[in-house]
Amino acid sequence: MELRIKFLPTERDFSQRFFIAFLLFALALLPSCSPKKEVKPGITVTDAIGHDVSVPIRPEKIISLAPNITEILFAIGAGDQIAGVTDFCTFPDAAKSKPKTGGLTNPNLEAMLQLQPDLILVTADGNPKAISDRAKSAGIPVFTINPSSWDQILATIQLLGKLTGHEIQADSVVNSMTEKAENLTILPVKPSIFVLLNEKPLISAAKGSFLDDILEKAGGFNVVPSGPERYPVINQEGLLKMNPDVILWPSEVDPDPELFKGPFKNLKAVKSGKVFKVNPDLYLRPGPRVADAVADLNSRLQP
Amino acid sequence: MTFRVNTLLLHLSVWILVLIPVFLFCLFVQPGSVSVQMLLNGFDDPILSSILWEVRLPRVINGLMTGGALAVSGLVLQLIVRNPLAEPYILGISSGASFGAILPLILGASLFSFQIGGAFTGAVLVMVVVYFTGLRYGRIDNGRLLLGGVMMGAFVSALIFMSFTFLGDGLRTAITWLMGNLSLGSSSVIFTLFPIILLIILLVYRYSYAYNLILTGEEVASQVGIPVDRIKKVSYLYVSALTALAVCVSGIIGFVGLVIPHILRRFYGFDHRYLIPFSFLGGGMLLMIADWIARAALFPVELPVGAITAFLGAPFFIDLMRKQST
Numbered sequence: 001m002e003l004r005i006k007f008l009p010t011e012r013d014f015s016q017r018f019f020i021a022f023l024l025f026a027l028a029l030l031p032s033c034s035p036k037k038e039v040k041p042g043i044t045v046t047d048a049i050g051h052d053v054s055v056p057i058r059p060e061k062i063i064s065l066a067p068n069i070t071e072i073l074f075a076i077g078a079g080d081q082i083a084g085v086t087d088f089c090t091f092p093d094a095a096k097s098k099p100k101t102g103g104l105t106n107p108n109l110e111a112m113l114q115l116q117p118d119l120i121l122v123t124a125d126g127n128p129k130a131i132s133d134r135a136k137s138a139g140i141p142v143f144t145i146n147p148s149s150w151d152q153i154l155a156t157i158q159l160l161g162k163l164t165g166h167e168i169q170a171d172s173v174v175n176s177m178t179e180k181a182e183n184l185t186i187l188p189v190k191p192s193i194f195v196l197l198n199e200k201p202l203i204s205a206a207k208g209s210f211l212d213d214i215l216e217k218a219g220g221f222n223v224v225p226s227g228p229e230r231y232p233v234i235n236q237e238g239l240l241k242m243n244p245d246v247i248l249w250p251s252e253v254d255p256d257p258e259l260f261k262g263p264f265k266n267l268k269a270v271k272s273g274k275v276f277k278v279n280p281d282l283y284l285r286p287g288p289r290v291a292d293a294v295a296d297l298n299s300r301l302q303p
Numbered sequence: 304m305t306f307r308v309n310t311l312l313l314h315l316s317v318w319i320l321v322l323i324p325v326f327l328f329c330l331f332v333q334p335g336s337v338s339v340q341m342l343l344n345g346f347d348d349p350i351l352s353s354i355l356w357e358v359r360l361p362r363v364i365n366g367l368m369t370g371g372a373l374a375v376s377g378l379v380l381q382l383i384v385r386n387p388l389a390e391p392y393i394l395g396i397s398s399g400a401s402f403g404a405i406l407p408l409i410l411g412a413s414l415f416s417f418q419i420g421g422a423f424t425g426a427v428l429v430m431v432v433v434y435f436t437g438l439r440y441g442r443i444d445n446g447r448l449l450l451g452g453v454m455m456g457a458f459v460s461a462l463i464f465m466s467f468t469f470l471g472d473g474l475r476t477a478i479t480w481l482m483g484n485l486s487l488g489s490s491s492v493i494f495t496l497f498p499i500i501l502l503i504i505l506l507v508y509r510y511s512y513a514y515n516l517i518l519t520g521e522e523v524a525s526q527v528g529i530p531v532d533r534i535k536k537v538s539y540l541y542v543s544a545l546t547a548l549a550v551c552v553s554g555i556i557g558f559v560g561l562v563i564p565h566i567l568r569r570f571y572g573f574d575h576r577y578l579i580p581f582s583f584l585g586g587g588m589l590l591m592i593a594d595w596i597a598r599a600a601l602f603p604v605e606l607p608v609g610a611i612t613a614f615l616g617a618p619f620f621i622d623l624m625r626k627q628s629t
Contacts, residue, residue, distance in 0.1 A: 106468070112505055200418075200487055201479045201605065227604045232477065236486050237358045238603025239352055258416070261464050263357035266349040 048146035058165040059119040068287035149215035177291035194244035218297035250280040318429040335602035361490035367587035374586025377560025391546035392576030395456030400550035425548030483609030488552035511575035562616040
């Protein structure tokens with residue numbers, strides 16, 4: 001066995017020491033990397049998941065992480081304050097030219113931070129909580145909304161009006177929505193409605209989703225009872241047994257023609273031709289345009 | 304248990320006597336939905352007869368054929384790769400089928416027939432690649448086949464998860480596919496596939512005696528004149544076809560192919576002349592019952608049947624193993 005006495009550090013020891021020294025140096029620098037928190041004057045508001053969020057007065061660089069948030073902001077005149085939107089924010093046209101931050105479930109945190117936002121608006125259902133948490137720890141206020149009924153949609157619009165400094169416009173948006181929803185023809189009988197969100201498997205909206213309120217306001221009612229999930233997979237036999245008067249298909253493409261050739265050809269809605277393809281953006285985004293969805297559905301339900 | 308044709312027929316008749324009430328139960332009983340009496344009286348009502356003949360009957364038959372096909376695949380696969388952990392999904396075939404089913408969704412084709420076609424094509428492609436990976440000097444190398452399958456499975460799963468980014472609206476369909484659902488196939492598809500699956504299982508059954516000899520040792524089997532290599536290759540093709548047919552209609556339903564052969568070996572030993580038919584019936588019954596629970600538990604909401612097979616099968620299997628070892 002070779003006996004080695006270490007008088008002088010070998011080359012490898014040098015590089016190791018250098019590496020460790022470098023690591024320590026980098027570690028010491030880390031705290032200074034995190035963004036400096038400027039204390040801006042602001043208001044503290046409780047959001048939909050019970051967090052107290054301190055929001056600067058009239059935020060100028062808002063990131064919206066959902067299409068319905070983007071629509072609300074534009075509707076209340078806060079469009080100029082938007083710094084970034086998701087890839088799915090397609091309405092109004094002005095939203096398309098805003099910088100993109102990725103999808104709903106997979107927003108890109110780095111792209112978001114580069115925009116140096118002073119407020120991030122997220123939804124409780126659509127966006128991952130981990131992203132909100134990380135944005136918060138980077139010192140950016142994250143405000144969560146969760147409108148899951150007609151009334152909550154109106155309240156959310158007013159709340160966002162308050163946050164962005166457009167309270168008056170928000171009130172007028174809410175008033176015009178209420179007007180649209182009240183200015184409807186009353187139907188002689190309440191038709192039963194099944195919302196078809198996916199064909200294979202059948203997916204629908206159960207009672208307790210905001211879609212339910214749209215159906216009620218328009219004069220019909222939802223056939224799917226409330227359950228553990230708001231958007232459950234429905235048994236084919238279940239659809240046959242519920243036998244709705246109307247089927248709503250919120251999509252840009254026609255449903256698979258095979259779907260109504262099999263057992264579903266005997267459904268009341270299929271026999272009477274009341275399978276309606278409707279604009280998914282009106283019906284599926286809990287924002288200002290749900291009032292148009294209510295009016296649209298009401299006119300379709302006329303006998 | 305020594306083999307006698309009479310014993311086989313006796314056991315077969317007992318199995319079928321159990322199968323019939325299970326089949327009728329799954330067909331007629333559905334808590335929360337229409338009652339048995341209404342169904343029996345309501346043959347004229349178009350909705351009730353649709354429920355019985357176009358929704359439930361294909362679904363129950365689908366349970367029988369898919370469960371049976373998966374169990375027989377598992378049984379034969381465990382034999383040809385000499386590994387008790389082998390099951391149809393370990394060879395990557397199911398992942399291939401799933402990717403094939405999801406691809407049309409990405410390309411924007413929502414027609415269901417594209418998905419079935421895609422699933423079958425995907426399964427066959429993976430099957431061919433794994434087969435050629437497993438060949439060594441013209442013979443099937445057990446270890447290479449298994450590793451090749453696992454690797455292809457991992458590769459295709461990676462493709463699946465990457466494709467999730469592009470799915471958007473199709474995501475729910477894709478996830479349903481990955482969790483298994485017996486309601487996806489229409490009655491015409493199921494009634495076409497059922498005889499094909501039965502035929503393949505009959506073809507597999509022809510080798511049952513050869514399988515017994517191969518199990519005692521591949522060299523011994525070749526010495527007594529069994530064409531071991533050819534049988535292994537052909538069996539691999541049969542098993543892959545069975546899996547592909549099962550997955551292309553119903554998505555991934557795990558566990559049946561693993562648990563049923565192991566349970567049956569405890570009762571019938573290693574004689575494939577018993578194991579093949581009873582694996583088919585046992586797997587079929589397990590899946591029929593699991594699917595009944597999937598649709599009955601929260602009617603009209605559905606649960607993923609793949610989760611239920613594992614939920615029922617795993618504790619039962621562990622319990623059985625513990626009892627055997629004491």
